[in-house]
Amino acid sequence: MAVGETQVESGSEPGTKEVETGWRATLRKIKRDTTARWGLYVITFVLAITAYTLIDGNLSRLTFGNVSDFAMAEALPIFEHPERLPPPGEADTNVPPAFHADGSMAHPLGTDPNGRDYFTRIVYGAQVSVSVGLAATFLGLVGGTIVGAVAGYYGGWVDDLLMRAVETVYAIPPLILIIVFTVFVSGGSPDVRFAIIGVGIAFIPVFARIIRSEVLSVREMDYIEAARAAGVKDRNIILRHVIPNSFAPVMVYATLQIGVTILIVAGLSFLGFGAQPPTPDWGEMLQTSHSYMHSNVWLSIWPGIAIMITIMGFNLFGDGLQDALDPRIND
Amino acid sequence: MSSESEPLLRVENLKTQFFTEAGTVRAVDGISFDVHEGEIVGLVGESGAGKSVASMSLLRLVESPGEIVGGEITYKGETIFGLEEGPDGELQEREDMLSNQEMRDRIRGNEIAVIFQDPMESLNPVFTVGGQLREFIELNRDLSSEQARQEAVEMLREVGIPDPEQRYDEYPHQFSGGMRQRVLIAMALACEPSLIIADEPTTALDVTVEGQIIDLVDDLQEKYGTSFIWVTHDMGVVAEICDRVNVMYLGEIVEQSPVDELFYDTKHPYTEALLDSIPRPDKTVGELDPIEGVMPEAISPPSGCRFHPRCPDAREVCQRVHPENKQVDTAEGVPHRAACVKHDAFDVGYDESVPLAKSPQVTADSSANTETSVTDPERGTAGSSGGEGSE
Numbered sequence: 001m002a003v004g005e006t007q008v009e010s011g012s013e014p015g016t017k018e019v020e021t022g023w024r025a026t027l028r029k030i031k032r033d034t035t036a037r038w039g040l041y042v043i044t045f046v047l048a049i050t051a052y053t054l055i056d057g058n059l060s061r062l063t064f065g066n067v068s069d070f071a072m073a074e075a076l077p078i079f080e081h082p083e084r085l086p087p088p089g090e091a092d093t094n095v096p097p098a099f100h101a102d103g104s105m106a107h108p109l110g111t112d113p114n115g116r117d118y119f120t121r122i123v124y125g126a127q128v129s130v131s132v133g134l135a136a137t138f139l140g141l142v143g144g145t146i147v148g149a150v151a152g153y154y155g156g157w158v159d160d161l162l163m164r165a166v167e168t169v170y171a172i173p174p175l176i177l178i179i180v181f182t183v184f185v186s187g188g189s190p191d192v193r194f195a196i197i198g199v200g201i202a203f204i205p206v207f208a209r210i211i212r213s214e215v216l217s218v219r220e221m222d223y224i225e226a227a228r229a230a231g232v233k234d235r236n237i238i239l240r241h242v243i244p245n246s247f248a249p250v251m252v253y254a255t256l257q258i259g260v261t262i263l264i265v266a267g268l269s270f271l272g273f274g275a276q277p278p279t280p281d282w283g284e285m286l287q288t289s290h291s292y293m294h295s296n297v298w299l300s301i302w303p304g305i306a307i308m309i310t311i312m313g314f315n316l317f318g319d320g321l322q323d324a325l326d327p328r329i330n331d
Numbered sequence: 332m333s334s335e336s337e338p339l340l341r342v343e344n345l346k347t348q349f350f351t352e353a354g355t356v357r358a359v360d361g362i363s364f365d366v367h368e369g370e371i372v373g374l375v376g377e378s379g380a381g382k383s384v385a386s387m388s389l390l391r392l393v394e395s396p397g398e399i400v401g402g403e404i405t406y407k408g409e410t411i412f413g414l415e416e417g418p419d420g421e422l423q424e425r426e427d428m429l430s431n432q433e434m435r436d437r438i439r440g441n442e443i444a445v446i447f448q449d450p451m452e453s454l455n456p457v458f459t460v461g462g463q464l465r466e467f468i469e470l471n472r473d474l475s476s477e478q479a480r481q482e483a484v485e486m487l488r489e490v491g492i493p494d495p496e497q498r499y500d501e502y503p504h505q506f507s508g509g510m511r512q513r514v515l516i517a518m519a520l521a522c523e524p525s526l527i528i529a530d531e532p533t534t535a536l537d538v539t540v541e542g543q544i545i546d547l548v549d550d551l552q553e554k555y556g557t558s559f560i561w562v563t564h565d566m567g568v569v570a571e572i573c574d575r576v577n578v579m580y581l582g583e584i585v586e587q588s589p590v591d592e593l594f595y596d597t598k599h600p601y602t603e604a605l606l607d608s609i610p611r612p613d614k615t616v617g618e619l620d621p622i623e624g625v626m627p628e629a630i631s632p633p634s635g636c637r638f639h640p641r642c643p644d645a646r647e648v649c650q651r652v653h654p655e656n657k658q659v660d661t662a663e664g665v666p667h668r669a670a671c672v673k674h675d676a677f678d679v680g681y682d683e684s685v686p687l688a689k690s691p692q693v694t695a696d697s698s699a700n701t702e703t704s705v706t707d708p709e710r711g712t713a714g715s716s717g718g719e720g721s722e
Contacts (some may be wrong), residue, residue, distance in 0.1 A: 010616065156395065226454075226515075228392055230440035231434075231438070240466075326668070
């Protein structure tokens with residue numbers, strides 16, 4: 001009954017070979033790329049630790065308060081809640097790492113001047129640093145994608161209005177913008193949540209510009225015209241046709257940006273505008289430890305290493321993703 | 332093909348212009364044609380003649396800086412575009428004109444569908460072919476996801492795609508060009524529209540696949556009774572598939588006739604030149620005869636008849652008089668229109684006018700022949716290019 005049944009065309013052999021497409025193909029390319037693979041391993045490792053700290057509240061006894069709720073940790077000063085002091089080694093402040101002559105395996109990375117186990121704090125620091133990095137990047141990504149896609153798709157005065165607004169934000173140095181925003185919004189009591197929003201807003205411009213430039217070429221594609229001719233609503237054209245086809249470079253940039261975000265949030269915490277003590281954020285830990293630099297240099301080295309490894313992981317992965325998503329580089 | 336009944340689509344004096352920095356481009360400048368039910372109407376012309384802009388105007392999909400500035404488009408008695416004089420004397424959109432939302436929800440896709448030129452570019456590369464087809468059916472036909480899927484597979488089968496269940500989950504890049512064009516045809520047909528605008532659908536395909544696609548469209552057209560507007564520059568395709576033909580030149584329709592008359596009783600020198608520039612099975616020539624020059628820019632069209640600078644029959648009067656598309660003949664009750672002053676319907680003194688200086692011998696020869704030969708289909712086309720070395 002099929003009208004064109006007899007007209008079988010050559011060109012692709014159905015059923016002979018399963019061709020991998022989409023995400024599977026991208027993942028396969030990444031697995032083949034050694035550096036990208038290591039990036040993926042590191043990210044997986046860091047994310048696994050983060051996930052673990054979120055599930056296991058028990059370990060948090062070893063730090064100040066329940067770190068999965070940093071607002072609470074902040075609200076509960078140690079003097080009022082002595083029970084939250086880490087049970088082991090209460091008196092053992094400034095214990096050096098295990099490989100040191102005075103160290104012990106009870107505290108593999110030693111303890112801080114308050115007697116808190118440093119290993120636990122680094123592990124829980126992953127939760128704060130990584131989730132803040134991811135959340136802020138995600139915020140910038142979503143905001144930037146919407147702004148950029150709408151501006152690029154409609155063009156004209158919509159484009160002018162949105163892009164000029166975005167460029168105004170772009171003209172302000174990000175750290176200053178974030179600090180001013182945090183101070184303004186938090187009303188003098190800085191909190192890591194405000195830092196997330198601030199960093200997210202500061203990143204909207206770059207994402208918006210990247211996706212807009214992609215959208216400008218994608219919107220001229222015949223399939224956009226075809227969707228329009230088929231009576232698809234503008235909103236659905238943007239969401240289903242324009243954004244998915246402009247997303248690859250933004251995705252790569254976002255992956256690379258996560259590392260930068262973590263660094264910026266660490267910097268903010270270091271300056272006192274991000275996570276507040278006693279929340280174990282890597283940046284905050286660097287900040288508190290820098291006054292002990294002479295007595296115990298390891299307190300500064302561990303969070304530094306943690307930040308470095310995490311950022312490197314995201315960067316390696318981002319580079320690999322860029323290659324994997326680039327159609328010009330074939331396998 | 333009864334021209335008495337109300338046509339499915341009627342276009343009257345449609346004008347679409349692009350307001351660019353360099354000036355106003357009159358891409359479509361007052362074209363009128365109609366499409367009856369079950370008919371395939373050709374829209375033919377060189378690149379830049381305004382064919383695609385005209386067809387996009389029918390869906391009101393002309394993008395800024397382009398704008399439909401005049402004329403009337405009526406589809407099944409509903410006004411797709413129409414202007415009237417407002418209280419302030421300015422032209423304004425008529426009240427009975429369909430709103431943008433009605434156009435989107437009811438007309439586009441459901442009533443009038445489009446098949447685009449480049450099958451490589453017309454499918455979204457990030458979604459599976461079946462997914463796109465399903466989405467489209469779901470969107471326009473109010474079916475559940477599962478029903479729409481079944482329907483999509485059925486449509487793929489209908490347009491001759493082998494293993495439709497399996498191909499359903501594949502991506503556009505896994506399809507060959509001809510296959511993709513089949514998918515696009517399936518997409519266009521999926522909502523059983525009454526009219527399909529095919530915008531050069533076979534231009535990007537090689538001739539064998541082109542042949543298959545044309546056969547497929549022919550079969551499907553018979554089965555569903557869909558009307559087509561077939562936009563093309565390929566006279567061979569026109570002869571193969573169209574019932575009636577509109578020849579466009581620089582935003583205007585210069586000749587309008589049933590397909591056979593167009594080929595055997597050509598009335599406009601431009602159509603003639605088009606036909607001379609392609610090989611034809613019914614005519615053996617030593618060398619093909621291309622049209623001289625290129626089409627001028629629509630931003631500053633030539634005075635008088637727009638084709639006169641390239642026309643072998645051009646005379647002095649052609650520079651002054653801009654011919655309308657007038658009925659010059661009747662074939663089986665259907666009017667044959669042409670916009671050329673050399674016909675008797677135009678009384679502007681063509682016969683007394685001096686031929687333009689360009690290439691005198693060609694002009695004199697062919698114009699002398701046309702007067703007598705046009706009535707004779709056997710000799711008509713051969714006669715008009717008689718001096719060109721027929722064997």
